[in-house]
Amino acid sequence: MxxxxxxxxxxxxxxxxxxxxxxxxPELYFLRGGRRANSYASFVVREPPANxxxxxxxxxxxPSASAWxxxxxxxxxxxxxxxxxxxxxxxxxxxxxxGPRPAIPNKLLNIFAKELASQxxxxxxxxxxxxxxHGVGSSLIAQTYIESxxxxxxxxxxxxxxxxxxxxxxxxxxxEFTYEPNFPILIVDTPERIELHEQRNRLVKDGLVDxxxxxxxxxxxxxxxxxxxxxxxx
Numbered sequence: 001m002x003x004x005x006x007x008x009x010x011x012x013x014x015x016x017x018x019x020x021x022x023x024x025x026p027e028l029y030f031l032r033g034g035r036r037a038n039s040y041a042s043f044v045v046r047e048p049p050a051n052x053x054x055x056x057x058x059x060x061x062x063p064s065a066s067a068w069x070x071x072x073x074x075x076x077x078x079x080x081x082x083x084x085x086x087x088x089x090x091x092x093x094x095x096x097x098x099g100p101r102p103a104i105p106n107k108l109l110n111i112f113a114k115e116l117a118s119q120x121x122x123x124x125x126x127x128x129x130x131x132x133x134h135g136v137g138s139s140l141i142a143q144t145y146i147e148s149x150x151x152x153x154x155x156x157x158x159x160x161x162x163x164x165x166x167x168x169x170x171x172x173x174x175x176e177f178t179y180e181p182n183f184p185i186l187i188v189d190t191p192e193r194i195e196l197h198e199q200r201n202r203l204v205k206d207g208l209v210d211x212x213x214x215x216x217x218x219x220x221x222x223x224x225x226x227x228x229x230x231x232x233x234x
């Protein structure tokens with residue numbers, strides 16, 4: 001893995017493509033990136049354009065672990081860009097475990113979660129964040145993080161319905177999470193997968209989460225569901 005932090009040239013190159021997502025953006029986003037010394041993780045902070053009237057104070061954290069679960073980065077950059085125009089500061093954080101990955105699932109996820117906490121601190125966010133995960137692996141990292149860290153909310157886009165669904169990523173089976181959330185949680189998924197959540201997901205069966213059903217997990221659908229929920233809850 002390249003250990004050099006992303007250059008501003010590459011960030012601006014990425015940005016020029018991201019601006020095409022919305023014709024309403026009259027100016028560039030402010031982006032800054034970083035990497036902690038001796039860390040394999042990196043982050044990019046995406047702040048709203050200065051002309052956005054309603055600047056939100058709760059930062060949005062978009063964790064991924066692309067080398068472990070490539071699906072965890074799906075749609076995250078475009079969602080962060082669209083929510084920046086909606087007034088939210090977003091921090092995209094890509095995590096990695098240096099060296100051999102632990103053979104015990106909880107140890108592996110704890111390493112990811114501790115690195116996520118470190119990167120959030122390094123990004124300079126002052127308020128308790130809302131975590132937005134995508135896919136199976138990212139949802140496990142996000143839930144491990146909130147077990148021992150404060151958060152304002154949690155959004156899981158097509159997460160694992162239970163830990164058994166994550167066996168293709170984990171070195172061994174693991175127990176279900178047992179945390180009791182004291183903040184709002186949203187699950188965004190398709191009708192077919194919502195049925196699976198209702199059958200197998202502990203949070204859904206216990207009535208501890210909101211659910212947004214979208215016909216397909218495409219950018220427009222996901223953004224509409226997430227933005228509306230964020231406006232209502234945060």
